[in-house]
Amino acid sequence: MFIQLLTSLFLFALPFLFLIITKSKKPSTPPSPSIFPKSYPIIGSYFAVKSNQSNRMQWITQILQSSPSATFTLHHLFGHRQILTANPANVQHILKTHFDNYQKGPFSRSTLFDFLGNGIFNVDGESWKFQRQVSSHEFNTKSLRKFVQTVVDTELHDRLIPMFSEAASAKTVLDLQEILQRFAFDNVCKIAFGFDPACLLPSLPQAQFAEAFEDATNLSSQRFRTFHSIAWKIKRFFNIGSEKRLNIAVFQVRDFAKKIVREKKQELADKSSLESVDLLSRFLQSGHSDENFVTDIVISFILAGRDTTSAALTWFFWLVHKHPEVENEILKEIKDKSDMPVFEEVKDMVYTHASLCECMRLYPPVPADSKLAMDDDILPDGTVVKKGTLMTYHPYAMGRMEKIWGSDWADFKPERWLERDEAGKWSFVGRDPYTYPVFQAGPRICLGKEMAFLQMKRVVAGVLRRYKVVPAVEDGFQPEFLVYLTSKMKGGFPVRVEDRGQLD
Template sequence: MDIYIYMYIYYESLSLPGFLPSEITSTPIITMFIQLLPLIIIFFLTLPLLWFILNKGSKSQKSSTKSDVLPKRYPIIGSIFAIVSNQSNRVQWITQILQNCPSATYTLHLVFGYHQILTANPDNVQHILKTHFNNYPKGYFFINVFFDFLGNGIFNVDGESWKFERQVSSHEFNTKSLRKFVETVVDTELHDRLIPTLSDAASGKTVIDLQDVLQRFAFDNVCKIAFGYDPACLLPSLPQSQFADAFEDATHLSSQRFRTPLSITWRMKRFFNVGSEKKLKIAISQVRDFAKKIVREKKQELANNSSLESVDLLSRFLASGHSDEDFATDIVISFILAGRDTTSAALTWFFWLIHKHPEVEKEILKEIKEKSDMPVYEEVKDMVYIHASLCEAMRLYPPVPTDSKLAVEDDVLPDGTVVKKGTLLTYAPYAMGRMEKIWGSDWAEFNPERWLQRDEAGKRGFVGRDPYTYPVFQAGPRICLGKEMAFLQMKRLVAGILRRFKVESAVEEGFQPVFVAYLTAKMKGGFPIKVEERGQLD
């Protein structure tokens, strides 16, 4: 998260009501400069000291003790040096801090007395996401940072707008829609595109990036089910997609704003249209042009035939009276983000873990063989061991490693942590999956069996955790609507791939992939694999 949240709050206090980031270019430059002058002065006064301390600290690496894990704080500037020096490994750093706090909650001291509360405490998470839900919306900080990219889409709004969008979206996730999704959309993409792509890689003994292939698969799926549109991104030739590249840039550069040492930095770059903000503006323009094309085609389709048999998510929004093109475009972008990046991230790490744990793969293959005679939907629903393996993979590598809310009023968390109005609270699923108090001393092990238990007849059954202990899909009123759809898609894909192919990592022995967090998690540099035809399962 942006370590200078206090600067953003200061900036907002100077703004007129309703002042949005997209309107900043209408502000006279002299007025803007006067507003930002205090922040500019602070930046240039602290920069030399910051540079000196960080460089001095990097020259002498000492072995850390438990007491050294918690960041040091200083008068006025708080823990700014520790925060800046850990920007590249922020998620892992937060995890280390919370593992060393008795209540798994830590108040991070920022500059001038501002705070950010970090937590991996299930009671606190339930308090934030459910019990006191109305006191912890996304808040203006998150919304304004991502407004250029996500606009008023469901993942970037609060209050009545969020309620309306969620209500309309919920119709897309009933049992009938889920069955159709698995039996037609996912199965078609699997057999017509994914399997031929992997077959070509196997016959040609070529190395492919599984992360890229999975993103293409998920992108085609979400566009088909949500908008009735087929982008045909996943073909054996793996065609270059301008939209996919632009979407990746928009996602990465938007989330980069959080890690910028000063909010003013990206704001000034956006105002002058330079550097990363210029690149972001171009990427967003390309993404929005693509999304608008989908909206216009859908409007035309509805105009030509208002009684379509197949009603998708976009059709529902347009038919609800919200046919404004910009609003519909925001909806499209938000659902592409949700459908493309989360499942592909989860599956990328799943296949890495399966590669490292052949004993788990063996159990998965056994289950695939046992269920092979069942109809597709029932087969996928009944795959208990694969479901457990996916949950275990997401425990260690959640698609959304951290999420934040903004306190509307003063409050006290269940563990006694005092929350002041305007404080940013960050709960960390990545850290929660690594807490010994929650998962036991073997928390670091990839063990799907922790999600299973056998009945008297010896049949395995899935035993879930409550969503506040395992908030991978959020929890409370904002729990992910697409949770079941995501599991169905992932389980069908896993069964479809492993039934036909053996997936082997193409990296050197001992290589450990790097977990990086943007809006969603990624495997840095992708996941290069080799594919081998498996033949008949024994």
């Protein structure tokens, strides 16, 4: 406690220390303005980071856009360094070539442990390998077909479409972001755990777990933005402020997840064989039946399935409304594919797929991700990496790099992902995952990538075939990109739904 007290006193004295340092280094000529933050002894670029806290994504993007190698070293308190990069060669080096040297590490692990525990997104080594191996069985073609044809289609036709139909008739305003989160939450629980939380009932029931999950996600991510980990650790020790709220939220989340685990255990004990094997059943039958460990797995997969696809779709419907020419192309594709079976329809929606990729280029569900360097290294662009350096690759900034996407990088342009054959038919032209690391890359590339695309395309086809989604906002409104563990649209996404009649 004595060391913690000294640290707190030092942090309190930072503003005064800053004034002393800056006064002792008066320049003889006025400094030229620069996007690159100044670094001072002991405090590093603390004040630049602090002053750009509310627009951190945009600030870092401008720094990386201005850097010749799209890489910059940010100096934090007490000599800690963070290397930020939007350089595809560096990203490949970190995520693949030198994968073993760049891990989650103790900093990220301790920051997220209360929420994610030993789940797949918060561990390295053998535990990560085991969880990934067991999980991979859930993403074969048979499982994907079942997911689209039964889980997603049922949720779409029995819950989402009737809700939109009622809203269109009553001319009511819906928060599309919340609706999509509920939709995705129901889906991930059904496919991964064989459990239906029924969050998307017409009454939009108050879901204590969903609210607690949102709080736990947001409050956990706030830990990364504190000036030093000692600040949130002191609050946690005394159980005050944001840490008290996080403690309450995590308790509610874990209590809910444990109930799912216990019910599945009982189901497995009561039946000699199950009609279908879900992800949770696979883990419980793999010899790892420790309740806390399996609970961590449940929470991690809810985070992956609920927040990422709903975030991508929220921004997608905003961009499509802003670009009617894109919406018309999507509608044309939906009409052309309407006679196909559901699974084949969504797999073959090339233009819609390109539109979703373009949306996530500009608004990635996970806008930045960090690893810790286990040993000294040198990146392909010559950047020197010291052991213990935090390495952050930046999908949000990478989607805004002229060197990667050209001078029209700011335009929403699905055609950049497409080319026409001699018959005039579109074909998809992907980018390598190190240029477009929206789903990570290398050994930790997202297992659910194809499942996410299938779900999103099915929602797009099911909704736009019948309805026009119109933002219920004032002219000139520009939504704000909000970053927690995943991205959000600040304040939700209010929309009105207009019936357009069946396309087919």
